[in-house]
Amino acid sequence: MKYLVTVKSVEDPEIKIKIKPDGTSIETDQVKYVVNPFDEIAVEEALRLRDAAGGGEVVAVTIGRKDAQQQLRTALAMGADRGVHVVCDQPLDPTLVSEALAKVVEGEKPDLVLMGKQAVDDDQGQVGAMLAERLGWGQASFVSKETSLESEDEKAKKPGVSIAGTTLQVVREVDGGMESVTVTLPAILTTDLRLNVPRYASLPGIMKAKKKEVKELKLADVVADPTPKVKILKLEPPAQRKAGIKVADVPTLVTKLKTEAKVL
Amino acid sequence: MTFEGWDFCRIDDELSEEERMARDTTRRFVDDRFKPLITEHFRKGTFPMQLVPEIAELGVFGATIKGYDCAGMNNVAYGLVLQELERGDSGLRSFASVQSSLVMYPIWRYGTEAQKQHWLPLMARGKKIGCFGLTEADFGSDPGGMRTRATLDGDHWVLNGSKMWITNGSIADVAVVWAKTGDSQDSIKGFLVEKGTPGFTASNIEGKFSLRASVTSELAFDGCRLKKDAVLPESHGLGAPLSCLNQARYGISWGVIGAAADCYETARAYALERVQFGSPIAGFQLVQEKLVTMLTEISKAQLLCLRLGRLKDQDKLRPPQVSMAKRNNVSWALEIARLAREVLGANGIADEYPVIRHMLNLESVYTYEGTHDIHTLIVGRDITGLDAFHAGA
Numbered sequence: 001m002k003y004l005v006t007v008k009s010v011e012d013p014e015i016k017i018k019i020k021p022d023g024t025s026i027e028t029d030q031v032k033y034v035v036n037p038f039d040e041i042a043v044e045e046a047l048r049l050r051d052a053a054g055g056g057e058v059v060a061v062t063i064g065r066k067d068a069q070q071q072l073r074t075a076l077a078m079g080a081d082r083g084v085h086v087v088c089d090q091p092l093d094p095t096l097v098s099e100a101l102a103k104v105v106e107g108e109k110p111d112l113v114l115m116g117k118q119a120v121d122d123d124q125g126q127v128g129a130m131l132a133e134r135l136g137w138g139q140a141s142f143v144s145k146e147t148s149l150e151s152e153d154e155k156a157k158k159p160g161v162s163i164a165g166t167t168l169q170v171v172r173e174v175d176g177g178m179e180s181v182t183v184t185l186p187a188i189l190t191t192d193l194r195l196n197v198p199r200y201a202s203l204p205g206i207m208k209a210k211k212k213e214v215k216e217l218k219l220a221d222v223v224a225d226p227t228p229k230v231k232i233l234k235l236e237p238p239a240q241r242k243a244g245i246k247v248a249d250v251p252t253l254v255t256k257l258k259t260e261a262k263v264l
Numbered sequence: 265m266t267f268e269g270w271d272f273c274r275i276d277d278e279l280s281e282e283e284r285m286a287r288d289t290t291r292r293f294v295d296d297r298f299k300p301l302i303t304e305h306f307r308k309g310t311f312p313m314q315l316v317p318e319i320a321e322l323g324v325f326g327a328t329i330k331g332y333d334c335a336g337m338n339n340v341a342y343g344l345v346l347q348e349l350e351r352g353d354s355g356l357r358s359f360a361s362v363q364s365s366l367v368m369y370p371i372w373r374y375g376t377e378a379q380k381q382h383w384l385p386l387m388a389r390g391k392k393i394g395c396f397g398l399t400e401a402d403f404g405s406d407p408g409g410m411r412t413r414a415t416l417d418g419d420h421w422v423l424n425g426s427k428m429w430i431t432n433g434s435i436a437d438v439a440v441v442w443a444k445t446g447d448s449q450d451s452i453k454g455f456l457v458e459k460g461t462p463g464f465t466a467s468n469i470e471g472k473f474s475l476r477a478s479v480t481s482e483l484a485f486d487g488c489r490l491k492k493d494a495v496l497p498e499s500h501g502l503g504a505p506l507s508c509l510n511q512a513r514y515g516i517s518w519g520v521i522g523a524a525a526d527c528y529e530t531a532r533a534y535a536l537e538r539v540q541f542g543s544p545i546a547g548f549q550l551v552q553e554k555l556v557t558m559l560t561e562i563s564k565a566q567l568l569c570l571r572l573g574r575l576k577d578q579d580k581l582r583p584p585q586v587s588m589a590k591r592n593n594v595s596w597a598l599e600i601a602r603l604a605r606e607v608l609g610a611n612g613i614a615d616e617y618p619v620i621r622h623m624l625n626l627e628s629v630y631t632y633e634g635t636h637d638i639h640t641l642i643v644g645r646d647i648t649g650l651d652a653f654h655a656g657a
């Protein structure tokens with residue numbers, strides 16, 4: 001089996017984002033980048049599937065700036081076998097990204113594509129569905145699992161999804177419950193938060209990752225027209241929240257909830 | 265736009281991708297796995313042993329050793345790893361320093377191939393924990409005066425004496441014990457003493473107010489018989505244990521930057537939030553002066569470490585240079601912790617914030633691995649050629 005995982009380099013969610021004076025992009029000068037947390041879950045699932053099957057190949061792909069290579073290397077340090085980096089330093093939108101990925105899939109011919117259900121930078125959540133449509137493949141979105149993240153299976157790093165022949169069996173998170181589905185391979189799978197706890201890139205893994213192959217492509221190699229279809233008009237920070245207040249005791253709290261917040 | 269973080273001089277740009285990745289992965293581990301536990305462990309005076317397999321899986325132990333299931337990273341990457349561990353707690357960094365620099369290093373440097381093959385992979389995987397016994401109750405700064413003795417009796421070494429202030433002493437599976445095999449300090453050799461060897465006991469030192477999340481013990485050897493191959497054959501004289509300390513001191517110089525940075529970040533955030541006399545205390549000149557001093561000294565400490573790390577990777581590092589870094593960086597880290605404690609006012613003494621814990625820990629770091637003053641004497645001797653170690657000298 002060959003697994004393709006997507007790894008997007010995103011601004012560290014821990015840092016404070018600042019909007020540039022132009023109002024349509026963010027300050028990148030002091031910004032640290034990390035692997036999109038949902039993509040880490042996808043990488044982890046691919047590694048578990050490969051290792052449980054006792055073989056196979058995990059290929060990690062990123063589309064982005066030259067220095068996004070560090071996030072790609074992080075996936076390699078976690079254990080992915082090699083990387084593909086579509087190097088580009090221009091605004092992208094889900095249409096472009098899915099077109100580029102479709103081209104990479106065409107070349108790599110994976111059996112399963114695993115990707116985060118969304119990227120935490122712009123929260124579009126469209127690429128998985130668009131890619132499935134472009135390829136005409138089945139898709140399981142918001143993939144989770146029945147067992148909890150504290151379970152023995154999770155501690156033993158067992159995959160949360162299972163594959164039998166050309167059938168992929170997954171559990172999806174739906175409103176207020178779980179849905180079990182099967183999808184025929186080749187397929188796309190987008191990962192939700194409770195699928196697994198991704199491993200840390202280890203120091204020996206980081207050393208090994210240095211020697212793993214990363215194939216570089218240009219955006220022009222994988223898309224016909226690099227003009228994004230979506231244009232950002234304006235970015236605004238959320239409104240400042242007012243500071244909270246401290247109350248002396250529970251009765252005062254209840255009164256305030258009734259009379260001021262009007263929630264009781 | 266205000267400056268966030270503490271890499272004021274963009275030292276990040278000087279690091280390789282591998283070095284940044286090593287730091288970042290350790291930082292996440294410490295934030296996710298260690299920080300939620302530390303306050304309780306510090307209160308109870310215990311080390312979170314349950315994390316040892318995870319620390320091992322991260323590849324921290326013996327990370328600069330090539331082969332033997334170790335990561336084989338360069339010294340800058342390793343320094344950054346220790347910096348992140350000590351951002352968690354000096355006890356966590358001490359655990360890693362002892363295992364890597366004080367136990368794995370002497371086995372790697374002075375041991376036989378068989379000793380290396382046996383111990384290093386087990387220690388890298390955290391299956392075996394080690395400790396380092398040099399200090400004695402009557403010989404701290406002056407270890408050359410040690411009384412612990414090893415004498416040959418047929419096929420066995422017989423060990424007699426005791427060691428004091430030994431990190432991880434009672435939890436270690438193996439102790440690297442330094443003993444004289446004759447009268448002079450040139451006769452000092454290292455021995456591998458396994459837990460449970462008859463005549464070897466370890467007991468904990470209680471009542472510490474510093475480095476509480478780290479086990480500190482006393483080791484006693486009473487006619488303790490060791491097989492002949494328990495000796496580290498290539499260790500000859502006091503220089504051998506000192507070479508281990510030199511490794512560990514290099515790591516400490518990096519480590520304390522992490523503790524200082526945690527204090528700085530806590531103090532800065534607190535000062536921006538805390539309002540007195542109608543404005544955030546960060547707006548007062550006296551508070552700003554403290555924050556500026558902290559960040560300036562953190563930046564200088566980082567630059568010093570980075571330079572020494574590059575020298576170490578080129579095999580050009582001299583021990584007095586490490587002494588300069590240990591002396592400077594630890595004393596500034598302690599000062600930064602004290603300044604941060606002041607900025608936090610009463611909250612500065614509560615363990616709801618990490619500051620008082622770092623401050624207390626750094627008092628140990630100031631003393632162990634050569635006290636501040638001893639490092640002054642080492643650098644002083646290096647630049648004058650005159651030895652000021654002995655009274656009347």
Ligand SMILES: Cc1cc2nc3c(=O)[nH]c(=O)nc-3n(C[C@H](O)[C@H](O)[C@H](O)COP(=O)(O)OP(=O)(O)OC[C@H]3O[C@@H](n4cnc5c(N)ncnc54)[C@H](O)[C@@H]3O)c2cc1C
Pocket residue numbers: 362396397398399401402403404405406428429430431432475480628631632633634635636637638641652653654
């Ligand atoms: C928490 C902790 C963990 C430790 N872990 C270990 C360990 O794992 N293994 C190990 O072997 N040791 C360990 N140590 C011991 C540590 O290395 C010693 O405490 C240190 O070397 C200082 O020795 P001392 O405490 O005997 O102080 P002393 O040597 O008695 O020094 C007391 C004071 O006298 C000063 N002084 C001494 N000589 C001179 C001089 N010539 N000129 C001027 N001033 C001088 C010192 O600077 C110091 O201020 C640990 C200590 C602590 C606190």
